[in-house]
Amino acid sequence: MAARPARVRNSIARKERKLAREHGYTIRLYTRSGLRQAMADYNAVYHRSWKARELYGGLVEGLAYGLSRQGWLRLAILYVDKLPVAAQLWFVAHGKASIFKLAYDETWRRYSPGSILTKHLMKHVIDNDKVTEIDFLTGNDAYKQDWMSERRERCALYCINRPRPRQGIGRMFKWLDRLKAHSNSRKPQDNPSATESRS
Known part of the structure; x- marks a missing residue:
């Protein structure tokens, strides 16, 4: 206490x-x-x-x-x-x-x-x-x-068994491709005004 x-x-x-x-x-x-x-x-x-x-x-x-x-x-x-x-x-x-x-x-x-x-x-x-x-x-x-001194975060991934699993997997890969493309478009080397520093 x-x-x-x-x-x-x-x-x-x-x-x-x-x-x-x-x-x-x-x-x-x-x-x-x-x-x-x-x-x-x-x-x-x-x-x-x-x-x-x-x-x-x-x-x-x-x-x-x-x-x-x-x-x-x-x-x-x-x-x-x-x-x-x-x-x-x-x-x-x-x-x-x-x-x-x-x-x-x-x-x-x-x-x-x-x-x-x-x-x-x-x-x-x-x-x-x-x-x-x-x-x-x-x-x-x-x-x-x-009451607590620490906080832990828990993350969960939910997978759903659909009647046509191949379609679901295909949609997941498309979503991952879009996410990857979006992530790549935000990298510093794609931005002419960005500078890169190394240590």
């Missing part, structure tokens, strides 16, 4: 005190037992969050159970009284913690329950699991920059 921006540290500390003073809260970490209740609470939070309806709820639940069997699941839920207001699903394997899903109930937004929960889980995986890396996985959301 000492390496996080001062505004993040101060904001979380202030919101923790405010939530504790005005309502009180508890955080429960599920790894193996109590998963049926944990997933029900996770889904309750998700439905009251800003996120779109989960299209693959069965997949997420199956993944949670699978990760639990491996001992990799870290599913944390922040409760106010017995009401779940924030939930995060992480997994820890091979010295790395990966943040897979997170959500919070928007009616509790003023207390930043998601940030409180992130701080709690970061402390847990560093102190208890002894991870050497924490990864938010994909997505370039601005809030992630407050």
Whole structure:
């Protein structure tokens, strides 16, 4: 936390005190037992969050159970009284913690329950699991920059199996030829006013 921006540290500390003073809260970490209740609470939070309806709820639940069997699941839920207001699903394997899903109930937004929960889980995986890396996985959301020290770019190439693959390959080669021609037309030696320097 000492390496996080001062505004993040101060904001979380202030919101923790405010939530504790005005309502009180508890955080429960599920790894193996109590998963049926944990997933029900996770889904309750998700439905009251800003996120779109989960299209693959069965997949997420199956993944949670699978990760639990491996001992990799870290599913944390922040409760106010017995009401779940924030939930995060992480997994820890091979010295790395990966943040897979997170959500919070928007009616509790003023207390930043998601940030409180992130701080709690970061402390847990560093102190208890002894991870050497924490990864938010994909997505370039601005809030992630407050927590991470590095950003990796991932690129993907999609290939589509069309009914007539030769036509598709032909189109791809034509596109590559056009790209090459365009690239060559921008080289300095083709521009009379350009100068070339060598070292």
